[in-house]
Amino acid sequence: MIYHHIALNVPLSDGLLTYVHPEALPVGRRVVVPFRNRPQVGVVWAARVEPQIAAAKILPIQEVFDGEPLLPPDWQALLSFTARYYHYPLGQAVFTALPHGLKEPKAVALPQPPLFYRLNAIGRQQPAPPARFRKQAALWAALAETAHGVDMADLKRIHAQAEKTVAAWQQQGWTDCTAEIPPHAAAPRHTLNEEQQAAAAEIQTAFGRFQPFLLYGITGSGKTEVYFDAVEKVLASGKQVLFLLPEINLTPQLLKRIGERFGDVPLAVLHSQTAAGKRTQDYLRSLLGQARLIIGTRLAVFTPLPDVGLIVVDEEHDTSFKQDNELRYHARDLAVWRAKQHNCPIVLGSATPSLESWHKAQSGTYRLLELTRRGHAAARLPVVEILNVGRLKMDNGFSPQALKLLQQNHQQGGMSLVYLNRRGFAPALFCGDCGHTFGCPNCSAKMVLHQRAKQLRCHHCDYRQPVPYKCPDCGNQDLTAVGFGTQRVEETLRLAVPNAKVVRVDRDSTAHKNDWAELYRQIAGEEIDILVGTQMLAKGHDFARLNLVIVLNADGSLYSSDFRAPERLFAELMQVSGRAGRADSAGHVLIQTQLPDHPVFAAVKAQDYRRFAEQALLERQPFSMPPFGFQTAIRADAPTFAEAAGFLNEIKAELELLLPENVACFGAVPMLMVRLAERERAQIFLESPSRKDLHRAVSLWVQMLQQNRQPNIRWSVDVDVQEM
Known part of the structure; x- marks a missing residue:
């Protein structure tokens, strides 16, 4: 009997349990084992191990999935x-x-791998079908012209009866078929400008070895074309490419461009809106090498790839690459680790790189590639105007100047974007008599008014209740909505620009699978005059007709206690500004603020990332804040804040003398949202200029947390914390 370590989905420190089987199983094999009297899937992590417990207590493996491919050693x-x-x-x-x-x-x-068909030597000696049989003749020509074969999907586009016809020719011995994927045939080359050519050539010098590149290009500079040029070379060599995006909503537009450029390449698309069955099949196709170009959001970084030759991370600065619960990984950082593991280059692209990546590029750890002008010959950077609205009379968040610009742009045939900063006001209900506001009973957050659904909703725990008709404190029935959200902005615009087609883009309006594709179709057909949205519209989109951007409530982020708030605001404003003027028409951006003298707005107005980054790094360096130091948050939640904070502070007191000297450990403080889903949350920050020493300290913390488990307290660890 052979003992095996099996990885199981259980919250044990290493997650490995010992099971027995008559034969040694290969590492990476999926199996079924009993766990707490229930069958559970496991993965063989090690075979022929020495058991640490009595053999009589070790249970047998119940089922082995021999017919499946192994999860490979590099994935493990x-x-x-x-x-x-x-x-x-x-x-x-x-x-x-x-x-x-x-x-x-x-x-x-x-x-099943796709089969590729072509005429063999015998077939080439046969006469082609007569011209009057037009579709059969076209099918024959396609099979005769190909050097590597054509798959059935492409043949069916030529002739609906291709399967039947090719089977008949195969029976005659005229065609051969193979499962070997033909190399990508390069499409007519897109003409790159000098900067793009230089960046693409630099990336190609690193093929076959690990080299991280930071591709810093202003918005609209054509970073995607640089990616595509490198991707094309890698695919032509027969290797795989992993392409990571921050948001699902960027996928349809990218897929359209990829279809035009790489139509013959087997593709896998992996994100949370992909149906579970298809996602599993695409995962297996990637593992088996059947998919050559793998596109996905953060979870796709874990896709097993036998022959990866290039990794691309688009919008690398985006916080969506950081998972904020359970396994709190950063997909960008793991992508860099994978590139080193596979000895291949990785390209991190952004118009507003994270300060961590920028610092690595400045210090030489990453190689910096720059695109300083827009890819479209006629396109220019937009003119950015900072408007002080401190003393202006506002109409649901709009200054008179903003409404006038929107009206004029519509009259002139332009397209506008009204951007509501994601930390902006959501409309809350307020009693003008006694000051009562309607908070969520489960969270330390105000309930958001959804007028069309006639509900108050918590956007954190999804608690809902009907809109009350009177104040519970004083009985006043004249309740007022304060603040503004996308729905209220949309209604204001319908009144101010009555002939314009206004479309709101938020989580509610893009909840279904095909909503983004339909939105792109409407924009391409010039059916939309004004878009209203939040950060979902700020990045990656390329709308040629869009020439005016209005930013509402630009200051919201600056009131945060999070030291990264200015960096995030700058990136948001630069990204959303970059949506304007990407084609022939000049772009105009109006940013409304009550803090016009803040350095963030000066840098945005100048469209100068370097200026912002240099200033921000100078501010962080004396305090060893990232990227000059490293942080981890230890968090706990309990029925009350006192219990959560007390639990953390007790462990801190026990560990104080054991932690490395250069690791600072602060007392427990509330999280920014202290109450969530009826539980209250505390956190302790560990900071150090040494990543190694910080991880030693975190390991001590985890050991102590495991030894001091309490039934009413949950805890978690967030390494390289991004949200305070």
Whole structure:
């Protein structure tokens, strides 16, 4: 009997349990084992191990999925590193990385590789079908002209009866078929400008070795074309490419461009809105090497790839790459680790790089590539105007100047974007007589008024209640909505610009799978005059007709206690400003603020990232704040804040003399949202200029947290914390 370590989706420190089987199983094999009297899926992590408990207590493996491909050693190494670095149970990390179908205790159907057909030597000696049989003749020509073969999907586009016709020719011995994927045939080359050519050439010098690049290009400078040029070369060599995006809503526009450029490349798309079955199949196609170009959001960083030759991370600064619960990994950082593991280049692209990446580029750890002008020959950077609205009379967030610009732009045939800063006001209900505001009973947040649904909703725990008809404190029935959200902005615009087609873009209006594709179709058809939205519209989109951007409530982020707030605001404003004037028409951006003298606005007005980054780094360096130092947050939640803070402070007191000298450990403080879903939250920050010493300290903390478990307290660890 052979003993095995099996990775299970359980909250144990290493997530590995010992099971027995008559034969040694290969590492990476999926199995089913009993755990607490229930069958659970596991992954063989090690075979022929020495058991640490009595053999009589070790249970047998119940089922082995022999017909499935093994999860490869490099994938296991990635998950082992992830679990260590983020101080998370290995078994749970493994199951975070698996798609739904591979978490089920049953075998999965393997994707069938596409077959590629072509005429063989015998077929080429046969006469082609007569010209009057037009579709058969076109089919024959396609099979005759190809050097590597054509798959059935493409053949069916030529002739609906291709399958039947090709089968008949195959029976005659005229055609051959193969499952070998043909190399990508380069499309007619897109003409790159000098800067783009230089950046693409530099990336190509690093093929076959690890080299991180930071591609810093102003908005609209054509970073995607640089990516595509490198991607094309890698695909033509027969290798795989992993392309990571921060948001699902960027996928449809990118997929359209990829279809035009890489139509012959087997593609896998992995994000949370992909149906579970298809996601599992695309995951397996990637693992088997059937998919050559893999596009996805942060979770796609865990996709097993046998032959990756390039990794691209677009909008690398975006906070969406950081998972904010359970396994709190950063996909960008893991992508860099994977590139080193696979000995291939990685390109991190952004118009507003994270200060961590910028600092690495300045210090030589990353190679900096710059695009300083817009890709479209006629396009220019927009004119940015900072408007002090401190003493202006506002109409639901709009200054008179903003409404006038929107009206004029509509009359002139332009398209506008009204951007509501994501930390802006959401409309809350307020009693003017006694001052009562309607807060969520479960969270330390105001309920948001949804007028069309006639509900108050908490946007954190999703608690809902009907809009009350009177104040519960004083009985006043004249309740007032204060603040403004996308719905109220939309209604204001319909009154101010009555002939304009106004479309609101937020979580509610883009909840369904095809909503983004329909939005792009409407914009391409010039059916939309004014877009209203939040950060979902701020990045990555390329709308040629858009030439005016109005930013409401630009100051919201600056009142935060998070030291990264100015960096995030600058990135948001630069990104949303960059949506304007990307084609022939000049762009105009109006940013409304009550703090016009803040350095962030001066840098945005100048469209000068370097100026902002240099100033921000100078401010952070004396205090060893990231990127000059490293941070981890230890968090706890309990029925009351006192319990959560007390739990953390007691452990801090026990560890004080054991932590490395250069690790600072502060007392427990409330999280920015202290109450969430009926529980109250506290956190302790660990900081150090040494990543190694910080991880030693975090390991001590985790050991102590595990030894001091309490039934009413939950805890978590957030390494390289991004949100305070």
